[in-house]
Amino acid sequence: MDSVLPCMPDTVFDSPPPAFTVEEVAHFAGQHFGISGPARSLESERDQNVQVGDYAVKVSNSAESRAELDLQHAALAHLALADPTLAVPRVAAPGVVEHGGHLLRALTFLPGAPYATVAHSPELRHQLGRFMGRMSRGLQGFGHPAAHKAGFLWNLDNVAAIRPWVADITHDADRAVVERAFRRHQQRVQPLLHLLRGAVVHHDANDYNVLVESVLINGSTTGPIISGLIDFGDMLFARQVNELAVTLAYALLDAPDLVAAGRDVISGYTAEFLLTDDELRVVYDLAATRLAMSIAISSHRRHEFPDNEYLTISQAPALRLLRRLMSMRPEFLYFAAREAAGLQPVPQHDRIVSWLQSPECQPASVLPFDLRRAGRVVISLADGAPATNFPGPVESWEWMQAQMDAAGAQVVVGRYDEDRSCYQGEQFRTDAPEPRSVHTGIDLFIAENTTVHAMLPGVVESVVDNDVAYDYGPTVVLRHATHTGTVDAGTPFWVLYGHLARATLTHVRVGDTVAAGDVVGFIGDHTVNGGWAPHVHVQIMTDLMADPETGFDGNFEGAGEPSRMALWRSLVPDANLLIRLAPETFDDHSADQPSVLQPMRSADLGPSLSISYRDHLSIVRGDGVWLFDHEGRGYLDCVNNVAHVGHAHPHVVAAIARQAAILNTNTRYLHRTILDYAERLAATFPAPLSVVYFTNSGSEANELALRIARTATGRHDIVALDWGYHGNTNDLVEISAYKFNRAGGAGKPPHTHLAELPDPYRGLHGDDGPAYAKSVAVAITAAVAHNGAGPAAFIAESISGCGGQVVFPAGCLAAAYQHARAAGTLCIADEVQVGFGRVGKAMWAFEEHGVVPDIVTLGKPIGNGHPLGAVVTTAPLAAQFANGMEWFNTFGGNPVSCAAGMAVLDVIDHEGLQARALDTGGYLLARFQELATRHAVIGDVRGRGLYLGLDLVTDRSTKEPATRLAADVANRLRERGVLISTDGPHDNVIKIKPPIVFTRADADILCFELDNALSELSSSATH
């Protein structure tokens, strides 16, 4: 057999092949094996081979040993059992015979042409890999004494013996590349040798030993398929992985794309036979070793046989392939081998990414502001995109600034994994057919000299100036590790910051330790940053692929070849794992634009539906204390007390989903959930409150409370506090001064009697609680005068929300309850806003007043946004309510609502949220009080837990409400990504009532922005 890379044992090479005539061999064949048929000579360099009928009759070189042939026959017999359909020769009985000093045998003749003679499609290469994988699988468990060929020339472990022959390579450049391949073997393979499995391998799947053939399927000819493998003469016990390495050394010769061709072969091989990670790590190194050995051996032979030109001519393709292999980083090829084997290319990728996604990883902002809350414009740099149509970086930056101004944005974002046409430099050309064009980082375009910050603690790995057009310019690479701060040193990974200013080069030094948030560089301009609009390119690297000889040089690709992106994505995962722009940032959000939704809303929903802020928000997602708009901009939610345990709390979401998938029906059947929930909820109240009714809203709860009170007392009139709000039904609007006394209201109806709002800051009686209670007594008297009997109920929130976050003075509610009860009037506590631990010290705000109401109404936070409300009352009142008219509420108390309510109680308990409300609330109150020392517009700071208010005034002595300023502050904070609202009779009270998962860190954001807004606005305000 002829091969591009001749590879035969030394001694056999030195002995001439036997020289019988074809007729003589055909005669022997009949004589020894009973074989007959047309005979023709087959080419061979070391044996004499003659095809006789369906057999290849082999007359071995006189130097061939019998044991060697026994090995081959035993292997073929083993394969025939292990994989009967594998196309390898079968041995004709009786096996090896001796004839005239030569060993004779007959093997079935395999049809087909050498692999070297046909075009190699990906499919054919894959088949080749598969075939060799089957060979490895089939040879598992096979052993033979003759397989242990000590000092066998071609064994890849034999590099030390071959290496001196490098001196025989004529050209310096060729010698250097072969020498380098041997060094690579020494650096990368030798240390792992003890981990590489041993096995008997064919070891010579060269492109003349592999046969291919076209076949007819359904009447038409297919492309060539692998039809067999011959020549088991190099078979030996060696490294298992050598089989694939040798196969690759030939299969890749002159392949247009090494990685793609390698993927074809390796994916085929590993589909049949799994390799270990260590084997995959060195398979390309060993392929290079095979090529290097082959070149060294043939150069040596040329030295010995100077006339044999073929020996050096055949080196050319091997040298070409070796040069290409050696130009690629060995780790890249290792990752490519893993990818081909169906594994995550970079083995540590998953470990790193899952840490980056873990709660332990809390990255700081890469820019000097909170990117979560920053307005952003995402641009495309794909071929033909508007941003690519500018003559130079100056013009494109002007265009970007105009985009930011129009959108009120602080930063322009360029996408990860985007195929771009802008990478024109030579450095983007590789051995792949296409240049590197797919962006592997995220670009943040922002003014030059803006500081760039470390997102995690780390160490400076490199600081270099990649001073080439289209390149990075000054670049910093930081090394980080997973599980920082634990005994486990963690897995290292790196973050690259590119396109920086030259000042960066002296700002940090290799080996410097940096903390999260530290400045590690400055944005460069186009004269230094490779010629781009000012920006930082940020990317995460799971491996540096440092050169084994020269180490990491501070340069790492920022774009990958489209066909190799599976590899690049594993090497350079999405930088957004650290930058953390909300996913909506990258979505198409045209359908959710406020300009699209607002006209629809006005037309479809009626103009009286209220909406917040001058610039309306299109909110698409909530998470904890954050809301996200259609562009992915985050807003710190400081006002939504409905999302009590945080937006989209997974425990609540799961409880709703689980129950919705099982049953959701009305309460006309027995069901465990409603009972469990009612008992658990009732247990949070003092006796004698023990009976629960479920509704769908706070309004429904208050409606029902009035109905119970009116049924039980036989009276209709109600006493309520001024500025109170109790719900949206007709009855409730009629007892809510906040509605009937404001725009569009019809004024107080005769059956409603208002008592003073007990406001220690603005009320008539300061903090004299009982004095305010007297006005309740007055209202009761008015009711008696109106209906002759008195009011059915006295209703009050436990802290007034719409009244302006007013905390009632001590003794006020207790005295008011005494007056009410003396008049046979029931006491209703509206806890719709303030309940469920929000006030911190108690579960229910009425508890702080030392009173026990007759009826308590619940809503908003009870289901964390799921429509749910409840009335809690006493057993005697419940009995009186059962006057014959049945109570039925289609949706109230359904299993899904109860599951939601139960889950909310779980979270409050498990996460200690009442204590959190107390802690963060106390912290906020203190910070607000500190703000009040610097901002005279803050007239009063008040509240309990996380239910707080700031009463803004134009003049502290007159307490003139600063209504306009309050609105401006709310709108300014919204611009800065913080949501608050205003309330109170004069709409001048800043209302703070966030989800109670709110932390001190969240409180700091609120106070920082509030401080800024007050500074900026109070000087210029007209109030």
Ligand SMILES: Cc1ncc(COP(=O)(O)O)c(C=O)c1O
């Ligand atoms: C104190 C109070 N009670 C009752 C309600 C009515 O609740 P809902 O809007 O769920 O009907 C509200 C709503 O804002 C409220 O603030």
